[in-house]
Amino acid sequence: MVVFTEKNVLSSHLSSLLKENKTIGLVPTMGALHQGHLSLIELSSKENDITVVSIFVNPTQFNNKEDLDKYPRTLDADIQKVETLNTSIIIYAPSVKDIYEETISSESFDYDGLELKMEGKHRIGHFDGVGTIVKKLFEIVNPSKAYFGEKDFQQLQIVKTLVKKHALPVEIIACPIYREKSGLAMSSRNERLSSESREKAAFIFKTLQRAKKLFATKSAKEVTKIVEEAFKKRKEFTLEYFEIADEETLNICKRKDKNKKYRGFIAVFIDNIRLIDTIVMN
Numbered sequence: 168m169v170v171f172t173e174k175n176v177l178s179s180h181l182s183s184l185l186k187e188n189k190t191i192g193l194v195p196t197m198g199a200l201h202q203g204h205l206s207l208i209e210l211s212s213k214e215n216d217i218t219v220v221s222i223f224v225n226p227t228q229f230n231n232k233e234d235l236d237k238y239p240r241t242l243d244a245d246i247q248k249v250e251t252l253n254t255s256i257i258i259y260a261p262s263v264k265d266i267y268e269e270t271i272s273s274e275s276f277d278y279d280g281l282e283l284k285m286e287g288k289h290r291i292g293h294f295d296g297v298g299t300i301v302k303k304l305f306e307i308v309n310p311s312k313a314y315f316g317e318k319d320f321q322q323l324q325i326v327k328t329l330v331k332k333h334a335l336p337v338e339i340i341a342c343p344i345y346r347e348k349s350g351l352a353m354s355s356r357n358e359r360l361s362s363e364s365r366e367k368a369a370f371i372f373k374t375l376q377r378a379k380k381l382f383a384t385k386s387a388k389e390v391t392k393i394v395e396e397a398f399k400k401r402k403e404f405t406l407e408y409f410e411i412a413d414e415e416t417l418n419i420c421k422r423k424d425k426n427k428k429y430r431g432f433i434a435v436f437i438d439n440i441r442l443i444d445t446i447v448m449n
Contacts, residue, residue, distance in 0.1 A: 193310035199239035199355030203345035228296030
């Protein structure tokens with residue numbers, strides 16, 4: 168298992184492989200790897216000659232310093248998990264200085280308004296931070312394919328827009344959500360939950376499933392109200408938002424169009440830990 172901590176050394180190593188026409192897959196992560204991450208890594212390993220897994224807790228995409236400070240960092244355990252899949256996988260685990268050098272700041276991006284909705288509305292500057300790190304990683308690694316999970320569906324659409332607008336030569340591969348047995352979407356933040364809260368958090372996906380069923384016969388506004396009322400009755404949760412939106416534009420559904428695909432998007436706090444999830448509605 169090769170672990171790189173410096174971008175210049177990694178880029179030099181990968182350049183020699185690119186000259187041999189090797190294909191490179193990139194799986195960008197912030198560590199605390201779980202089965203969802205590992206499924207992305209496995210797919211990349213099947214589809215590419217080389218797979219690079221980046222492990223970097225990116226400070227510019229956090230609008231809450233406490234959340235950044237408490238984000239789980241488990242590099243040694245992460246390396247061991249990747250090693251069980253394939254010892255030829257390359258890990259890039261840089262320092263903040265290696266990525267940002269002297270100035271820790273975000274570039275400013277225009278994602279055609281996608282950045283102003285849901286996560287962007289509640290986490291100001293978040294998607295500038297996401298775009299900054301993703302673009303930097305693409306420039307360092309030069310991947311032919313990059314793999315992202317659908318749990319962060321808005322982020323997935325943001326990254327696709329970034330690639331299109333900047334004409335970046337990389338194909339974005341969307342990968343399905345992995346869930347715990349309870350239905351809770353796998354997330355690095357789950358590691359911060361107590362066992363009791365982790366069990367209770369299964370209510371999030373159960374509510375999404377109920378919303379999907381209701382959406383077959385009710386309007387988006389009616390379903391949204393039912394979801395909001397359901398969380399009001401559960402005092403352990405604080406619902407930040409639930410929205411039903413067009414998959415492509417992320418515009419809120421006001422009137423159903425049979426030719427459009429809709430998703431339910433949710434962000435919830437439990438134990439002061441923020442969890443997100445999503446479900447296809449039709």
